[in-house]
Amino acid sequence: MSEHEFPNLTVVDHPLIRHKLTLARSRDTPKKLFRELVDEIATLMAYEVTRDLEEEPVEVHTPLEATRGTRIAGKKLVVVPVLRAGLGMVDGVLRLIPSARVGHVGLARDESSLQPVQYYFKVPPAPEQRRFLVVDPMLATGGSAAAAIAGLKERGARRVTLMCLVAAPEGVQRVAEAHPDVRVYAAALDRQLNEVGYILPGLGDAGDRLFGT
Numbered sequence: 001m002s003e004h005e006f007p008n009l010t011v012v013d014h015p016l017i018r019h020k021l022t023l024a025r026s027r028d029t030p031k032k033l034f035r036e037l038v039d040e041i042a043t044l045m046a047y048e049v050t051r052d053l054e055e056e057p058v059e060v061h062t063p064l065e066a067t068r069g070t071r072i073a074g075k076k077l078v079v080v081p082v083l084r085a086g087l088g089m090v091d092g093v094l095r096l097i098p099s100a101r102v103g104h105v106g107l108a109r110d111e112s113s114l115q116p117v118q119y120y121f122k123v124p125p126a127p128e129q130r131r132f133l134v135v136d137p138m139l140a141t142g143g144s145a146a147a148a149i150a151g152l153k154e155r156g157a158r159r160v161t162l163m164c165l166v167a168a169p170e171g172v173q174r175v176a177e178a179h180p181d182v183r184v185y186a187a188a189l190d191r192q193l194n195e196v197g198y199i200l201p202g203l204g205d206a207g208d209r210l211f212g213t
Helices: 015-025 031-049 087-096 143-154 169-178 206-211
Strands: 009-011 055-061 066-072 077-083 104-109 116-122 131-135 159-167 183-189
Touching: 015 031, 015 159, 015 183, 031 087, 031 131, 031 159, 031 183, 031 206, 077 087, 077 143, 087 131, 087 206, 104 143, 116 143, 131 143, 143 159, 143 169, 159 169, 169 183
Parallel strands: 009 183, 077 104, 077 131, 131 159, 159 183
Antiparallel strands: 055 066, 104 116
């Protein structure tokens, strides 16, 4: 499948991202390097994801004269990792936007219903005035991402973006159906899910590879 089949999806296509993602996919990549790669890819992707941040004019004095510039307007961005694998992408975004706040969403799969169940949710106040960037390395079935976004909207969030490293068509479609207003950014759109919900070719279990479990 092509990204053109999903109007809600943007694949951030850049030589450095492709190179680092290829290294991250390899089963021979050790945990330390895998963690560094996820962090670096998140930084590179955040540059593109934040391209449309709102700005406002400001006057600044250089060593020679006064001039006009711009700064980010309104409430700051909130980075929301989906626990636990999403934690691996947070520092990469904060390196680019150190003033961003960080929320957390904890979701676990109910083994009988196979649906995500929320066990933790914490975001900054005034969510209706903020822009949220939900981060999770893998967009597989889309269940956790859709639930995290729904939780933000229930608390008043109006502007939500989802950023992942690898996406499956099934996950992109599920997010599009549940949240057609949410843009999905991915480093790659992979082929499909296997019979137990892993992305193919994917990069394995991102949480296990990040934390050595």
